[in-house]
């Protein structure tokens with residue numbers, strides 16, 4: 502199994518190399534050269550298996566010889582041992598043909614734990630073999646950062662530096678990143694929005710002297726391994742509802758397009774997914790792009806679903822790569838246009854995207870109303886991101902079961918949830934004293950040189 506860049510100018514890599522490399526050296530994203538298809542009988546055989554065994558069978562074909570089977574099983578067991586629900590990702594029915602997949606039972610209460618916990622295990626195993634030391638730099642709109650810190654805190658051979666947009670994450674998210682006491686954790690509150698944080702992160706990857714000097718690694722969904730680990734729960738939930746004998750659709754609250762792209766990979770692997778519905782908040786570039794073909798930013802507007810306050814969705818590039826017939830030069834050209842605000846998707850590419858994806862947008866008022874209505878009708882308390890998806894899913898219900906991804910625990914966004922439905926969700930016991938813990942954070946400008954200097958100084962400590 503080899504991985505190639507969406508821009509066609511970087512060397513093909515093995516799984517292990519792609520995981521440790523992050524962004525391709527031509528600025529593109531790694532994708533599998535070919536996606537392995539699971540025969541229907543193998544998908545049917547997933548029925549009734551544990552989440553861990555499902556993860557082994559779904560991810561194994563992508564790994565090549567990076568880990569032995571026994572080693573990989575051990576890493577998976579360790580990754581999911583800290584989840585507080587036996588099912589790991591339970592399905593809850595909220596309507597006649599509508600199910601919510603709860604992805605917030607991991608240690609930091611967001612879906613990011615599903616991938617970050619296994620990446621943490623895999624990277625540590627790889628580093629134990631190579632003896633290398635790395636600097637992970639991550640950009641976050643709130644959830645990736647805390648999940649990464651949780652997965653890598655206290656490790657001797659890894660520093661984890663997280664850039665988050667100052668004032669644009671919830672208080673719980675911020676405290677999750679600023680209260681860990683381990684000296685290898687560095688939380689940086691940057692001026693600007695998430696798109697600025699992600700742009701500076703990509704600048705760091707594209708500065709080879711810096712990248713090689715600090716042994717830069719990435720755990721954002723830039724990293725193919727992140728996307729792969731998220732493919733598992735599409736299989737796990739669809740099979741629970743009758744796949745491969747019965748098709749399903751998914752609605753996914755979308756920001757950086759990593760989660761829904763994992764669903765796209767599951768579909769390419771043979772999982773019968775009728776539609777993948779992109780659900781956006783008022784930062785609706787992807788909904789506009791799919792409806793009109795015009796992929797153009799109009800500025801990030803802060804919302805009550807802050808983790809989705811994104812206009813430059815990194816993984817959309819991976820979808821465009823397929824939609825443009827895997828033509829790296831064409832992808833590089835549209836990504837170049839993106840630097841000046843946007844581009845028009847070609848008719849052929851748009852048609853191809855529409856075969857798999859549908860989309861919808863949810864306003865702030867609709868988000869709050871959905872939290873209240875879902876609680877009243879079902880007893881389920883949704884976080885604002887999950888509510889965005891439930892609203893959009895409701896507009897796309899059809900004959901096949903709809904699975905809507907609930908991506909974060911409502912207690913991460915207590916103010917928005919309380920304002921919407923009157924209930925202030927409590928943090929679980931392991932985080933009960935979060936508001937009492939001292940914070941450690943550095944304010945930083947949106948300036949590449951200043952960031953690089955600070956990171957060099959920190960990792961020299």
Ligand SMILES: Cc1ncc(COP(=O)(O)O)c(C=O)c1O
Pocket residue numbers: 611612642643644645722754755756757758759760761808809886887908909
């Ligand atoms: C709670 C929550 N929901 C949804 C999303 C969107 O996911 P993605 O960026 O993979 O599209 C994010 C951030 O990524 C998130 O933190």
Ligand SMILES: N[C@@H](CCOP(=O)(O)O)C(=O)O
Pocket residue numbers: 640641642643644645646720721722723756757759760808809815
């Ligand atoms: N919403 C995300 C943004 C980063 O996404 P990633 O999947 O690329 O890590 C967050 O919570 O940080």
